[in-house]
Amino acid sequence: xxxxxxxxxxxxxxxxxxxxxxxxxxxxIEQNQGATDLVLIGIRTRGVPLAMALGEExxxxxxxxxxxxxxxxxxxxxxxxxxxxxxxxxxxxxxxxSIEGRTVVLCDDVLFTGRTIRAALDALIDYGRARAVRLAxxxxxxxxxxxxxxxxxxxxxATTASDLVEVAFSDxxxxxxxxxHRNAR
Amino acid sequence: MNETNWHxxxxxxxxxxxxxxIELILDTAESFREVAERPIKKVPTLRGKTVINLFFExxxxxxxxxxxxxxxxxxxxxxxxxxxxxxxxGESLVDTARNLQAMSPDLIVIRHGxxxxxxxxxxxxxxxxxxxxxxxxxxxxxxLLDAFTIRQHKGQIGGLRVAIIGDIEHSRVVRSNIHLLxxxxxxxxxxxxxxxxxVGIEGLGVDVAYSxxxxxxxxxxxxxxxxxxxxxxxxLIPSIKEYFSxxxxxxxxxxxxxxxAIVMHPGPMNxxxxxxxxxxxxxxxxxxxxxxxxxxxxxxxxxxxxxVRGAA
Amino acid sequence: xxxxxxxxxxxxxxxxxxxxxxxxxxxGTVVEVGEGLSVPDGAEVYDxxxxxxxxxxxxxxxxxxxxxxxYKETVASGTRAAAKxxxxxxxxxxxxxxxxxxxxxxxxxxxxxxxxxRARVYPIGAVSLGMEGKSLSNIGDxxxxxxxxxxxxxxPVSNAELMRRALLYTQHYDIPVIQHAEDLDLSGGGVMxxxxxxxxxxxxxxxGSAEDVxxxxxxxxxxxxxxxxxxxxxxxGRSLDLVREAKARGLGVTCEVTPHHLLLTDEEVAKSGFxxxxxxxxxxxxETDRQxxxxxxxxxxxxxxxxxxxxxxxxxxxxxxxxxxxxxxGLETTLSLCLxxxxxxxxxxxxxxxxxxxxxPARALGLPGGTLAVGSLxxxxxxxxxxxxxxxxxxxxxxxxxxxxxxxxxxGRAVATFLAGELVS
Numbered sequence: 001x002x003x004x005x006x007x008x009x010x011x012x013x014x015x016x017x018x019x020x021x022x023x024x025x026x027x028x029i030e031q032n033q034g035a036t037d038l039v040l041i042g043i044r045t046r047g048v049p050l051a052m053a054l055g056e057e058x059x060x061x062x063x064x065x066x067x068x069x070x071x072x073x074x075x076x077x078x079x080x081x082x083x084x085x086x087x088x089x090x091x092x093x094x095x096x097x098s099i100e101g102r103t104v105v106l107c108d109d110v111l112f113t114g115r116t117i118r119a120a121l122d123a124l125i126d127y128g129r130a131r132a133v134r135l136a137x138x139x140x141x142x143x144x145x146x147x148x149x150x151x152x153x154x155x156x157x158a159t160t161a162s163d164l165v166e167v168a169f170s171d172x173x174x175x176x177x178x179x180x181h182r183n184a185r
Numbered sequence: 186m187n188e189t190n191w192h193x194x195x196x197x198x199x200x201x202x203x204x205x206x207i208e209l210i211l212d213t214a215e216s217f218r219e220v221a222e223r224p225i226k227k228v229p230t231l232r233g234k235t236v237i238n239l240f241f242e243x244x245x246x247x248x249x250x251x252x253x254x255x256x257x258x259x260x261x262x263x264x265x266x267x268x269x270x271x272x273x274x275g276e277s278l279v280d281t282a283r284n285l286q287a288m289s290p291d292l293i294v295i296r297h298g299x300x301x302x303x304x305x306x307x308x309x310x311x312x313x314x315x316x317x318x319x320x321x322x323x324x325x326x327x328x329l330l331d332a333f334t335i336r337q338h339k340g341q342i343g344g345l346r347v348a349i350i351g352d353i354e355h356s357r358v359v360r361s362n363i364h365l366l367x368x369x370x371x372x373x374x375x376x377x378x379x380x381x382x383x384v385g386i387e388g389l390g391v392d393v394a395y396s397x398x399x400x401x402x403x404x405x406x407x408x409x410x411x412x413x414x415x416x417x418x419x420x421l422i423p424s425i426k427e428y429f430s431x432x433x434x435x436x437x438x439x440x441x442x443x444x445x446a447i448v449m450h451p452g453p454m455n456x457x458x459x460x461x462x463x464x465x466x467x468x469x470x471x472x473x474x475x476x477x478x479x480x481x482x483x484x485x486x487x488x489x490x491x492x493v494r495g496a497a
Numbered sequence: 498x499x500x501x502x503x504x505x506x507x508x509x510x511x512x513x514x515x516x517x518x519x520x521x522x523x524x525g526t527v528v529e530v531g532e533g534l535s536v537p538d539g540a541e542v543y544d545x546x547x548x549x550x551x552x553x554x555x556x557x558x559x560x561x562x563x564x565x566x567x568y569k570e571t572v573a574s575g576t577r578a579a580a581k582x583x584x585x586x587x588x589x590x591x592x593x594x595x596x597x598x599x600x601x602x603x604x605x606x607x608x609x610x611x612x613x614x615r616a617r618v619y620p621i622g623a624v625s626l627g628m629e630g631k632s633l634s635n636i637g638d639x640x641x642x643x644x645x646x647x648x649x650x651x652x653p654v655s656n657a658e659l660m661r662r663a664l665l666y667t668q669h670y671d672i673p674v675i676q677h678a679e680d681l682d683l684s685g686g687g688v689m690x691x692x693x694x695x696x697x698x699x700x701x702x703x704x705g706s707a708e709d710v711x712x713x714x715x716x717x718x719x720x721x722x723x724x725x726x727x728x729x730x731x732x733x734g735r736s737l738d739l740v741r742e743a744k745a746r747g748l749g750v751t752c753e754v755t756p757h758h759l760l761l762t763d764e765e766v767a768k769s770g771f772x773x774x775x776x777x778x779x780x781x782x783x784e785t786d787r788q789x790x791x792x793x794x795x796x797x798x799x800x801x802x803x804x805x806x807x808x809x810x811x812x813x814x815x816x817x818x819x820x821x822x823x824x825x826x827g828l829e830t831t832l833s834l835c836l837x838x839x840x841x842x843x844x845x846x847x848x849x850x851x852x853x854x855x856x857x858p859a860r861a862l863g864l865p866g867g868t869l870a871v872g873s874l875x876x877x878x879x880x881x882x883x884x885x886x887x888x889x890x891x892x893x894x895x896x897x898x899x900x901x902x903x904x905x906x907x908x909g910r911a912v913a914t915f916l917a918g919e920l921v922s
Contacts, residue, residue, distance in 0.1 A: 073216065075230075076220075076228040076229070076230040076258075076488075077229060077230070081491075082233070084188075084492070085492045085493060085494055086188050086190070086191050086192055086489075086492045086493060087188070087189050087488060087489055087491070087493075088187065088188055089187045089189050089212075089213070090216040090217065090488065091216055092215060092216045092219055093216075093219055094219065123228075126223055126227070126228070127224065127225075200697070277815045277816060278815055278816060278817065279815050297817070298819075299817035299818065299819040299820065300698050300700050300771065300818065301698070301770070301771025301817065304770050304771055305770070305817070319699070320700070320819070321699030321700075321701075322698055322699030322700070323699070354696075357699055360696075360697070360699060383696040383702075384692055384693070384695070384696060384702060384704070385692050385693030385694075385695075385696045386693075386696055388693035388697075389693070389696070389697065
């Protein structure tokens with residue numbers, strides 16, 4: 001996600017992000033009463049590094065065992081396919097085995113209209129019946145268009161609809177930060 | 186949210202595609218392959234889209250493959266075949282096109298015995314047209330699933346040596362494969378009896394061999410074609426027995442190809458005519474993988490084409 | 498009645514004339530050609546305004562489709578198309594329904610021409626009864642009624658013995674046998690030239706040899722019989738070589754080529770996206786063949802350019818390439834195509850082109866006309882070398898529209914035709 005115009009404002013730096021991710025990991029462990037049966041699923045694209053970061057923190061806090069992680073591509077479930085052209089690129093989805101009876105944590109960088117999460121929920125259901133599905137987002141910027149709320153929020157940010165929130169992770173972007181582009185759309 | 190660079194309304198042949206477009210289809214198919222492994226093998230992507238499968242020529246496997254692909258994408262597929270439909274009998278192409286258009290389909294999959302029919306219909310129709318085989322001209326989805334299968338087993342296509350053996354003159358699979366494999370950097374040798382070798386085939390950039398041994402030498406991929414003794418009453422080879430002794434792929438002869446060569450066949454196979462059973466069922470054979478991959482490739486094509494508005 | 502055409506550039510290859518001359522016509526006959534002719538009292542004067550005054554053009558290979566296929570073309574519509582394209586005479590093929598294999602059909606065509614014709618019509622009778630390739634048609638009767646040659650065009654005379662008899666029998670009437678040279682076994686189910694393009698497109702091919710073996714066979718028979726033999730729509734370099742050799746040996750052999758074989762190649766089938774307007778017999782050949790034909794035009798081996806005007810209804814052509822009928826129209830495009838694509842680039846001189854469209858075809862079939870010599874028919878075509886046109890099939894006066902040349906922008910066209918001194922178009 002790149003912005004072409006508008007003013008730029010750094011919302012979180014790397015240090016702040018790390019701290020927030022640690023807190024989010026803690027909240028997830030607390031809500032789940034541990035990491036047992038937890039599956040972290042990152043929504044492409046920037047939900048993936050968030051899931052990885054959360055997984056790493058949870059492993060550290062809970063002592064050793066890997067938290068299963070997956071990657072979800074929601075393209076095939078989007079509700080705007082008939083209005084956009086050409087088609088968006090479809091990428092692969094891979095889940096770490098069955099989600100049957102487990103607690104799935106959907107991870108995404110920014111929660112905005114809620115449509116991505118709706119698509120992700122639909123996709124997830126096609127893979128089996130999870131015991132529960134939770135939502136963890138790094139930034140909640142408001143302006144929901146569907147009745148969806150996150151269970152764990154890293155940072156709440158007041159924005160206008162025309163703003164653009166850009167989340168960068170060192171794994172994918174070479175740096176950790178959250179930037180707000182004012183009037184970018 | 187990257188957009189694909191797919192802007193074609195129709196998929197008519199490989200000849201007009203760029204290497205990038207071919208790779209986009211193959212990459213997209215890679216993502217669709219996973220859908221077949223899910224407990225629920227269906228995504229809502231093409232919900233509300235109508236796809237007409239118009240088969241003027243008998244075909245079980247290509248039509249079924251398209252049907253499965255359509256169902257897995259939640260599209261509504263309708264089948265018209267020449268045997269079951271008065272729609273096509275003695276009707277001009279323009280009338281056929283008008284009748285189809287009146288049903289407002291989003292995509293039309295067409296198989297026809299005559300080259301160029303999908304192309305002419307595509308120009309007349311708003312709907313996207315997918316060529317599922319036009320005479321001996323092109324069969325793009327077959328070539329794409331072949332390439333997908335080769336990539337799956339060989340990692341890449343560039344640099345490979347592909348031998349295609351059989352009735353080169355009457356095969357649409359050959360033409361599409363020649364275009365595709367060369368665009369992606371493979372070298373192709375075609376082989377078959379001289380009576381089944383079309384004039385000017387060298388002009389397509391392939392090597393021509395008139396013996397199986399010569400064609401197999403150094404091959405990474407061996408693609409066998411279905412053989413028919415005669416075409417329109419014109420005998421092309423004296424007998425099946427003679428064909429098998431000259432061009433039939435046996436285990437012994439497969440030894441002439443590279444050690445890790447794979448064996449392919451677009452189907453339906455004639456065991457003991459162009460291919461020996463132990464080769465068809467052997468470890469080198471990827472023939473069933475081709476069939477499985479056909480669905481993913483066709484899903485990718487349906488998906489990509491459905492994002493392009495017709496006649497706009 | 499008397500007419501003087503003044504101020505034109507008279508190009509008459511039969512007389513080796515090319516100059517700014519006047520031309521006087523009396524009672525449908527050319528009576529005087531010269532500079533500054535005086536105008537007799539009461540004579541009509543036509544100011545040619547520097548345009549080319551040529552002998553009326555003759556197309557010796559036309560399908561007028563009447564009787565039987567009037568939905569494709571009629572004598573009336575076909576001759577109107579001829580006149581519009583600069584032709585004052587056409588020879589029409591026998592593959593009508595019924596076949597022109599007897600006097601009554603020949604007479605019917607001529608009476609239609611008499612009533613509605615805008616150009617002279619010279620019927621060509623069938624070689625065989627019903628064009629079935631078995632027994633000779635009523636040749637003498639048809640000649641008596643006005644037939645000028647015989648041909649089973651549309652189909653070849655496949656039976657060598659029948660061809661031999663035709664070449665012998667026609668000598669009683671001094672008319673040529675016109676052969677549609679095609680070995681049907683070799684052409685098989687082919688729909689385009691066999692070569693790299695047929696291979697690319699997966700369309701069944703018609704090899705050049707399908708024409709060559711038939712021409713070779715017929716030339717042997719023509720040598721044995723000393724008959725007059727004319728190759729219709731010759732399309733391959735090798736057939737041309739055979740004709741060249743036969744002419745050198747003094748045989749009474751002539752041949753024609755079509756504008757489409759001179760200007761298009763088999764690649765056009767691909768470029769046009771399988772357009773059925775690129776489907777005809779013989780098929781559009783290779784570039785090598787095309788170049789050889791151009792050489793044959795220049796060196797004189799080719800006697801005539803003929804359109805093989807073959808009208809088909811749009812509903813028939815609106816089919817798959819494999820199923821559509823063979824043939825394209827040509828009367829309204831031939832002259833402009835040749836002027837623009839052969840004369841303008843300097844491949845042919847204007848005089849040679851006019852020769853190929855008038856004197857050459859007249860001699861090949863032994864027709865009157867094709868010349869402006871004193872005493873000849875006052876059939877005249879006026880050509881404006883500078884006038885431009887874009888080929889627009891919707892403006893065709895032919896009943897059919899099947900042309901691969903739609904949209905071509907050309908320079909040079911016929912602006913008037915006179916038939917026996919009467920302005921008809």
